[in-house]
Amino acid sequence: MARIPAPVANVRGAVRQALKSGEPGPALGGPVLPGPVLVACSGGADSLALAAATAFVAARLKVRAGLVTVDHQLQEGSAERASAVADWARSAGLDPVEVATVEVGGRGGGPEAAAREARYEALSAAASRLGAVSVLLGHTRDDQAETVLLAMARGSGPRGVAGMPRRRGIFLRPLLDVSRADTHKACAALGLVAWEDPHNADPAYARSRVRASALPALTATLGPGVVANLARTASLVAADVAFLDDLARAALLASRSAVGLRVSDLSDLNPAIRGRVLHAWALSLGAPGSALSHRHVAALDALVTGWHGQGHTVLPGGIGVARQNGHLVRIGL
Template identity: 50%
Template sequence: MLQDALAGAGYPERVLVACSGGPDSLALAAVAAYFARRGHVDGHPVSVGAVVVDHQLQHGSAEIAEKTAATLGQLGIAPVLIRTVDVAATGMGPEAAAREARHAALEAAADELDAGVILLGHTLDDQAEQVLLGLARGSGTRSLAGMRPDRGRLFRPFLGLRRADTLEICDVEGLEPWHDPSNADPAFARSRTRVEVLPMLEEKLGPGVAESLARTAAILQLDADYLEAVAEDAFGRLRQQSGDEISLPETSLRGLAPAVRFRVIAKAAAAVGGQQPSYQRLLAAEALLRRQGSAGPVQLPGGVNVYRLSLAELLAEGGSAPADVPREGARCGKLVFRPQKRPQT
């Protein structure tokens, strides 16, 4: 698994393991340390470092980070960095905020050490939990596709292993992992999914539920990647930019398949500084194309307004009719995405 991941990454000379001290990441570090001691993977030279991120969210987190770093050093991994981060209170929720801070610290450490790959210890169980949470939230294809095996420098070679496998690796290697108490805290939806929901599904539906959910994620990743590529091409063809505004020709946008149209609208919002809109917000923006009721603006997350500019308004502003508008389409114009002006302080 790890060999396959490093081969897929082009056999980078330096690899960085992200380790919290938990069983999954500690087992991954133990496997990576084996190749570090050998000094090569499939004949390609490799050195292995590690980074421990202290989120400062629990009492004694600094001591846990120090103990984990010492264990990694005993495995023969070097250098081992400890990075302390401040998890900002944002509207994205504590788990997402912690993940954002952690990934920023990992990327910075990889830059510092010139590492080509950052290894993460997520398992098949994590993937199954991710899919279940996406289903519960009514998320789209990308969310249900779960975590990618690799994205940029981030690689997850253990996505095919169960959590029990990582515990066994730690036991065989004589390692004592730290068990994060938040993983069993019912205050968190992911913890409830892990401790209550997934075991109940395995009990009621029979074994193999986690594997089936992970397989669903793998299938949907292919679908999501294809739709993403089609939407990216369509957005590149349709986008018209003026200053900090982006507009999309109404006729062309309406001609896209719905699955692509929603993605193009989301891309336009992101291109002017917005965040991923919810399905409800995308529906509201897409409804402007039907020319029923208000022409906007519709507010999208991240401080973006989208409104419909009719052809008459477009011409009044000194613009020209889109080339793809037929004569009978005189009512057609464009959707305009504009970042909201921030109040000056």
């Protein structure tokens, strides 16, 4: 029997582990499932290697596996490329297979954020329509390292440094312990021709600059273990963040009153927990998460720990919060 190339085995092993464990969603190792798993595949090396491995592993685990490719309509020939990915997926035995065409224009947050928002909306809609139990994403260990560096540069705090979670809702990332080099080598070993997205090399994007310059410079200076160490840092911090978030959820419930949050309960909390409580409460009031920043949470915290009779603060979305009779309360503006 021919020996399986190590990169192919690495990608297949990561997919097998994810499908069997669910990471930690629905257990996918049994013969009967409520719906398929779907691979989100752009045709790039990472997602193409993931799709090929999923087709191989799912057939042996008796798991239904399909594929969705998103056409962002941002480049010439994108429709033809998406169609080619779908044709390959069908030939590989993946079913169902869909092309999701999205409109990116008119969204806020810049072109990269707009494309990402449109893509996740399309993937979520496909998963809902097809009854999928998971959508597999092709992010690798290198992507995780880039995410950590970007978060540190932006001062994102522990939640940002925790990087991309292995699972969030229906989305599952099996390849976070697999290198980008292995996905490229796996494609080459399997005779798969991957598409090179020109945006990945466009210096207009911060992630592209990190990929092309920052990480190579760090690797040259500190050694080849930098990428793996950054990804490991994300995993370690993510465990701490999850624990603190659990404590904060309990503290939020305990500090709630009929009108808002009791200041006496908040003032007794450790600052790391109190900040999370105030952040979660602001979200529950309707503040959009994309606009809610450290500055807003600090303003809420000042109403608890630095109150000297000052007036209300305003959260994103035009939400007013004031301290009244020992409580933080929402007020009309």
